[in-house]
Amino acid sequence: MAKVGMKVNGKQVSGDVEDRTLLVDFIRDTLALTGTHIGCDTSQCGACTIHLNGRAVKSCTMLAAQAEGADILTIEGLAQGDKLHPVQQAFTECHALQCGFCTPGMIMASVGLLKDTPKPTDDEIYHGLEGNLCRCTGYINIVKAVKRASQLMAG
Amino acid sequence: MTGAGRYTADFDLPGQLYGVFLRADRAHAMMRSVDASAARKHPGVVSVVTGADVANAGFKFPGTMVSYPGRGGQQIKVPPRPTLARDRVRFVGEEIALIVANSKLAAQDAAELIVVDYEDLPAVAHPEDAVKPGAVQLYPDIADNICFDYEYGNEAATQEAFAKAHHVTRLKVESQRICGNPMEPRAALVAYDAAADRYDVYTSNQGPTMLKPGLAFVSGVAPEKIRIVPLDVGGGFGLRSGSFPEHVVLMYAAKALGKPIKWVGSRFENFVTDPHGRAIVIEGELAMDRDGRFIAIRTNWLADQGAYLTAPGPLINTANGMLTLSGVYNIPVGYGRHRLMLTNTTPTGPYRGAGRPDMAYICERLVDQAALDMKMDRTEIRRRNFIPKAAFPFKNAAGAVYDSGDIDALINHALKASNWAGFEARRKHSAAEGKYRGIGCATFIEPAGGGAAPKDQVAVRFEEGDKIALMAPITPHGQGHETAFPEIVARVLGVDPERIELRGVDPQHSIPLMGNGVVGSRTAMHYGSALKIAADDIVKKGHELAARKLEAAPEDIEFANGRYTIKGTGRGIGLFDLAREHRPGASHPLNANGEWALSRSFPSGAHVAEVEIDPSTGVIDIIQYTAVDDCGDIVNHTIVEGQLHGSVLQGVGQVLGEIGVYDRSNGQFLTGTFMDYYMPRAGLVRNLQGHELNVRSPTNPLGLKGVGEAGTTGSLPTVVNAIVDALKPLGIQHIDMPCTPARVWEAIQAARKTQLIS
Numbered sequence: 001m002a003k004v005g006m007k008v009n010g011k012q013v014s015g016d017v018e019d020r021t022l023l024v025d026f027i028r029d030t031l032a033l034t035g036t037h038i039g040c041d042t043s044q045c046g047a048c049t050i051h052l053n054g055r056a057v058k059s060c061t062m063l064a065a066q067a068e069g070a071d072i073l074t075i076e077g078l079a080q081g082d083k084l085h086p087v088q089q090a091f092t093e094c095h096a097l098q099c100g101f102c103t104p105g106m107i108m109a110s111v112g113l114l115k116d117t118p119k120p121t122d123d124e125i126y127h128g129l130e131g132n133l134c135r136c137t138g139y140i141n142i143v144k145a146v147k148r149a150s151q152l153m154a155g
Numbered sequence: 156m157t158g159a160g161r162y163t164a165d166f167d168l169p170g171q172l173y174g175v176f177l178r179a180d181r182a183h184a185m186m187r188s189v190d191a192s193a194a195r196k197h198p199g200v201v202s203v204v205t206g207a208d209v210a211n212a213g214f215k216f217p218g219t220m221v222s223y224p225g226r227g228g229q230q231i232k233v234p235p236r237p238t239l240a241r242d243r244v245r246f247v248g249e250e251i252a253l254i255v256a257n258s259k260l261a262a263q264d265a266a267e268l269i270v271v272d273y274e275d276l277p278a279v280a281h282p283e284d285a286v287k288p289g290a291v292q293l294y295p296d297i298a299d300n301i302c303f304d305y306e307y308g309n310e311a312a313t314q315e316a317f318a319k320a321h322h323v324t325r326l327k328v329e330s331q332r333i334c335g336n337p338m339e340p341r342a343a344l345v346a347y348d349a350a351a352d353r354y355d356v357y358t359s360n361q362g363p364t365m366l367k368p369g370l371a372f373v374s375g376v377a378p379e380k381i382r383i384v385p386l387d388v389g390g391g392f393g394l395r396s397g398s399f400p401e402h403v404v405l406m407y408a409a410k411a412l413g414k415p416i417k418w419v420g421s422r423f424e425n426f427v428t429d430p431h432g433r434a435i436v437i438e439g440e441l442a443m444d445r446d447g448r449f450i451a452i453r454t455n456w457l458a459d460q461g462a463y464l465t466a467p468g469p470l471i472n473t474a475n476g477m478l479t480l481s482g483v484y485n486i487p488v489g490y491g492r493h494r495l496m497l498t499n500t501t502p503t504g505p506y507r508g509a510g511r512p513d514m515a516y517i518c519e520r521l522v523d524q525a526a527l528d529m530k531m532d533r534t535e536i537r538r539r540n541f542i543p544k545a546a547f548p549f550k551n552a553a554g555a556v557y558d559s560g561d562i563d564a565l566i567n568h569a570l571k572a573s574n575w576a577g578f579e580a581r582r583k584h585s586a587a588e589g590k591y592r593g594i595g596c597a598t599f600i601e602p603a604g605g606g607a608a609p610k611d612q613v614a615v616r617f618e619e620g621d622k623i624a625l626m627a628p629i630t631p632h633g634q635g636h637e638t639a640f641p642e643i644v645a646r647v648l649g650v651d652p653e654r655i656e657l658r659g660v661d662p663q664h665s666i667p668l669m670g671n672g673v674v675g676s677r678t679a680m681h682y683g684s685a686l687k688i689a690a691d692d693i694v695k696k697g698h699e700l701a702a703r704k705l706e707a708a709p710e711d712i713e714f715a716n717g718r719y720t721i722k723g724t725g726r727g728i729g730l731f732d733l734a735r736e737h738r739p740g741a742s743h744p745l746n747a748n749g750e751w752a753l754s755r756s757f758p759s760g761a762h763v764a765e766v767e768i769d770p771s772t773g774v775i776d777i778i779q780y781t782a783v784d785d786c787g788d789i790v791n792h793t794i795v796e797g798q799l800h801g802s803v804l805q806g807v808g809q810v811l812g813e814i815g816v817y818d819r820s821n822g823q824f825l826t827g828t829f830m831d832y833y834m835p836r837a838g839l840v841r842n843l844q845g846h847e848l849n850v851r852s853p854t855n856p857l858g859l860k861g862v863g864e865a866g867t868t869g870s871l872p873t874v875v876n877a878i879v880d881a882l883k884p885l886g887i888q889h890i891d892m893p894c895t896p897a898r899v900w901e902a903i904q905a906a907r908k909t910q911l912i913s
Contacts, residue, residue: 018260020260028164028165032167033158034158034161034162034164034165035157035158035159035160036158037162037164037338037339037389038164038340038419039338039339039340039422040340040422040828040829041421041422041423041828042422042828042829042830044828044829044830044834045338045422045829047338074158075156075157075158076157076158078157079157084156084157088156088157091156092156095635095793095794095796095797097156098390098633098634098635098797098801099337099338099339099387099388099389099390099632099633100156100160100387100389100633101160101162101337101338101339101389101390102338102389103156103160104156104158107156122838122841123838125837125838126836126837126838126841127838129836129837130836130837132837133338133829133834133836134338134837135335135336135337135338135390135392135801135805135834136338136390136633136797136801137797137800137801138800138801138802138803138804138805138835138840138843139800139804139835139836139837139838139839140800140840140843141797141800142837143837143838
């Protein structure tokens with residue numbers, strides 16, 4: 001067992017977990033933040049994407065213990081109260097979600113992508129979202145949403 | 156979008172325990188014993204339930220939706236499926252035991268301590284292997300592993316036509332086994348309330364009315380004692396419509412232990428226990444006269460059902476062939492024979508399109524090949540044979556009636572929008588850069604609608620605060636009904652759709668409503684129509700109330716834009732003002748119900764795809780995809796477009812890479828993770844244009860045709876036709892899906908060698 005502590009969505013949290021507990025399980029089960037999803041068991045799907053110390057990271061691919069002392073942002077922390085993040089805004093405008101299951105991870109990955117590349121080309125978007133699977137939308141509107149978000153964020 | 160969605164795994168109940176399933180790790184074996192003693196002693200374990208433990212639980216073997224006879228009047232043979240395997244396992248992933256513990260990790264660890272004494276048996280993992288003489292028999296009383304031999308059309312007349320044909324085009328194709336992979340792993344949380352004698356079932360589903368019958372039948376629990384809790388569902392595509400053995404075992408254990416039990420499947424579990432799709436080998440033949448007019452069509456299917464039957468699997472593998480036997484063509488005779496095979500593989504079921512993509516695939520590949528054989532233009536041979544617009548409603552060679560359509564208009568539009576005429580120049584340009592470029596088209600028509608329940612019912616209720624609730628026994632899972640259905644009602648009532656909310660309900664624990672699940676591109680057609688009828692009824696009821704309120708004769712009142720006014724005056728009252736005069740709830744005088752009886756419509760389409768192939772890698776690039784579809788009238792264009800995007804990408808996935816692979820020597824499943832199983836990613840199809848050429852359907856008040864599956868039905872033949880067109884210069888006449896870079900590269904190498912030799 002290990003006691004882990006970290007900042008999640010601006011709040012200091014801690015918990016006792018088995019050593020082998022994945023970060024995504026700590027977020028979902030211990031912290032009851034179920035917006036972050038588990039979609040696979042081999043790190044391909046990206047539904048578990050969160051931000052760790054400012055970088056988009058697949059939370060299924062690390063242990064909770066490895067996140068000790070980190071600054072974590074999950075989908076629940078992205079909006080500022082009632083004000084949606086531009087990426088969330090763009091996803092709504094562009095009908096970039098259908099069943100919604102891949103969406104939190106897709107949004108967190110997109111926010112990370114736009115952080116690195118504020119004005120991405122289509123190819124840069126395809127490449128940046130290679131680690132996120134969606135079965136419903138065919139990605140067409142997701143790509144549109146990322147471009148729209150880029151516009152919104154340019155002001 | 157903000158993380159507020161609640162999918163099955165997001166729910167917790169107080170005092171819940173955690174379940175993990177032990178599953179067969181091999182395809183076919185006797186189980187001499189299942190020793191759970193060490194598992195039961197593991198810290199944290201509360202119970203282990205095996206096949207022996209539930210032997211007397213009264214579970215029945217699940218049935219299937221096929222009740223019609225097959226060839227020679229035979230009835231379908233349904234293999235008995237025990238809820239937990241007892242003395243034999245028949246596919247990798249089959250359920251053997253449920254381990255219940257106070258933590259998921261404890262249950263997982265304990266599962267590894269169960270010792271199964273297997274005695275391996277030879278396995279058969281492909282329908283062509285299963286049908287061979289001397290093949291392993293899965294069941295003693297199902298000869299040749301053929302559980303159903305089904306036919307339609309006119310065998311003799313078709314044979315006659317083929318005998319006197321000027322030319323016959325023949326082709327054998329395989330629509331390979333597909334793993335649907337909705338992004339949400341299947342899960343269930345089951346609680347038993349002893350005081351109420353009721354089970355609460357939280358699980359990914361496509362409608363309570365589809366899930367419950369199977370659950371009730373197998374478990375023996377009366378349907379009114381089972382409540383399907385409405386929740387968010389992360390995709391279905393036909394895989395999540397039925398009941399599964401896990402549900403039944405969890406119900407049993409939740410009652411026995413007096414605690415809720417939560418099971419969340421892993422992606423691997425989903426790969427081996429979600430029903431697989433397609434898995435059909437089709438031999439097709441098209442007979443034509445010297446002018447290229449089709450005089451007969453014949454198809455012979457070997458459709459893999461897996462080790463056991465799912466409820467809808469055999470239905471879609473028989474009926475959907477019959478309904479689309481002759482495609483969009485005016486072919487006077489035809490015959491289809493479908494043999495449903497059993498193999499040591501995961502059971503198969505409907506996957507977006509459910510038999511129609513497979514039929515469109517063989518039909519449109521045959522037509523392209525026929526054009527080559529007859530040295531005719533591919534679009535010209537199609538035009539020569541289309542069902543003319545004036546011939547609708549049209550009865551096909553198997554007796555199915557297509558309601559409406561204009562195929563000529565569809566293809567004309569598609570050819571224009573894709574700049575088909577300018578293609579040769581583009582091909583030359585690619586060739587100069589050493590690439591093979593091809594263009595292909597496909598025209599198709601498919602049934603939407605149908606269902607098991609004879610009608611679909613809705614209820615509309617006026618609530619506190621100028622709100623309206625729409626109730627239907629459905630579970631939307633990405634189709635946007637939550638947006639479209641309020642729009643349907645809002646248009647009629649002339650109010651803001653934001654005031655209207657759709658609720659999926661379990662009809663036996665809420666307002667009693669009958670209906671079908673969310674499958675078969677049918678929901679807007681049926682439930683939407685029912686809502687339109689209910690909304691019209693509300694306007695009528697409001698008319699009476701408004702007349703009384705305004706102290707005028709009903710004939711002097713008119714309704715427009717949400718308001719009743721006395722004709723010729725400015726005096727009137729808004730709908731909500733009227734509504735507010737009465738107490739909200741079950742007895743509000745404006746409340747209305749609506750229903751629509753089972754019906755079918757036949758959406759159709761013409762799609763064009765253009766591809767470029769790099770011979771040094773075999774990689775296929777989709778340059779453009781143009782879809783022209785007749786979806787009937789539509790409710791919400793954005794949603795329709797979204798459905799097209801998603802379904803086209805799923806079809807393209809099948810064409811370019813997806814395949815569920817079994818080792819044919821031992822039935823071991825080889826593609827059980829996203830590392831092994833190809834999934835479409837962003838950018839796979841970049842230039843996707845959807846056009847609508849809608850002919851209103853006469854079969855429902857909204858004039859809708861279904862739209863959810865057109866993309867898979869159209870994209871299989873469209874893209875493969877384009878690929879074959881690209882490789883034509885090499886003399887390649889067909890290439891089977893998935894057209895992976897390796898397969899394409901090898902085909903090109905082989906063809907080049909042949910050309911060198913000749």
